[in-house]
Amino acid sequence: MSESAVDRVSRALDLVPFILENPGIEISSLAKKFKINEKQVLADLELIFLCGLPGYTPYELIDLTFEDGLVTVIDPQVLDKPRLFNEIEAVVLVLGLSIMKNVINDSKRLESINNLQEKIAAKFSAIENISFTTSSKPKFYDLVSEAMSSRRSINLTYSSISRDEITQRFVAPRSIYLAQGNFYFVALDRKSNQERHFRMDLIIDCELSDDPGSEEQTISEDANLFDFRINTRNKYLTERYSELFTDISQQGDSYHARGRMNNREWLKRLVISNAPDIELFEPADLKKEIEERALRILALYQ
């Protein structure tokens, strides 16, 4: 679909102040930043070069140079300042600041963030009606964060949901993320050299190790293919674990979902806890184990 004139106008109004603040920027870099190709950047620059203020003499036109792949604005006329944030940009900033407030400790910084949020929100009445709720900051957030920035490993006492066990782990944290309202971190398990994801609120105890963080390569595991049929009344399941499903399609009153997973215990628990809405096809050998577990549960009630 061809681009509308107004989209190009919006980009031109953003390009001029950006180049003004970043003189001598490469066209390839502009193309990357503005998510267009170099040909489009050149076409935009040629167009901007023809625009200006009434009179339209060389003194009133926007003046810029683009030679040898480098661009500089000589005279932006009135386009010397960027456009205001639009409503969605403002929302992204304000919600990002809300997340930041949840994880910082510095009360002075908290006040600055509150003031900044008010300043951005002042221009958009919608912002007070948009919220992003996360769980409260986990007890060991700062320690995991410190281990990551100082490249050190940590000793964890962790309550594993999939195995329903309290385990001792020695891991090197690599990144922290927020998903479905919970804080997680990705770490290299120093024993197996495999990457693992941990939910921070499930850490029972945690301490920094003197052992420097590892630069070892992660060993990738061969994950099992799983193949489910999920009843459409349990749509939540497809939404909750959407990142696990590489392929999902609706067939009548069920979803056919496939993906890869190396945690067989988790798969078994998922199928049993969502019975009878999930029917498992692969891994086929898990079916027998699931049936045996169901019989063991039923036996408790006889």
Added chain:
Amino acid sequence: MSSEKTERLINLTLGLLASKRYLTKNEIFRTIAGYSGTPESMERMFERDKDELRSAGIIIEVGGIDPLFEDEQGYLIRSSQIQIQPNDFSKAELILMVLAANYWSQSNLDDSAKNALLKIASIDSGVTEQIDSNNGQLLVQNFNHESSQIRSLISAINSRRYIKFTYKSLDRLVAPIKLENIQGFWYLSGMEDRWMKRFKVIRFESSVIILTNTEPFDKDQMMKDSTFADNSEMSLQKLQAFIRIGKCNNLRKNGLVKPHDGEWESLELDFTDQEQMIRDLLWNGDDVQVIAPTTLKSELLDRLQRLI
């Protein structure tokens, strides 16, 4: 796409932005490059141009030129209404905004975050260069929503316009009031007829259409007249169960655990969502044995029978 039209729109924006006073249509047609033809065709051209610029968020102010001649209208764009002013944000605030925008770099809102970063880099390029987006800070992930849909909803809430979409196979006409992200999912609260309802955005079966041709709704009046749809199918219940010693960590952390014998402990736990409770119990396999409520126990056994 016509380059001439784009050029005229840019020139019109620059002309109105540079002016210190309202410009009449005649002055615009005479001085801004790109307007030609009969007075009627220039008039139509200008009306379309104004609408298009406004759709891009450019505020064109309309004002009287001469108090004695009220019919004569003029047009102006104020820099403070469309551009960030040099003293709007301190350097410390720009840094906070860069950090806040970087949280979204692995989410579906990344495009909007990057656009905000471009604007920050247009104020002070040093700030964005200083902070590496992959410097190990927190990232929002698994954000499984169409960003265009979220953008439309935010825009509709901001402009107080009705929206249309399909939900549970029904075409809906809703006044959007509130958008909340709870545990990673966006929910829209809005008025359908006189009922305040909550819709899970991921379950919308069509894109969102904003009815821009209707008048903005009066949110305060609407809230006064509203009746909340009763979604409270959930009542408080008490679970009584035995759990194996050292097991069922997801249940024991929220309940009251007492010793029972050498193998089992007793657990009491309040809950409202029976579906979720059945899932939590089944997750623990034969490490939990339900005593009460009996309705929950029989539902759990029925589900297990269907697995065999």
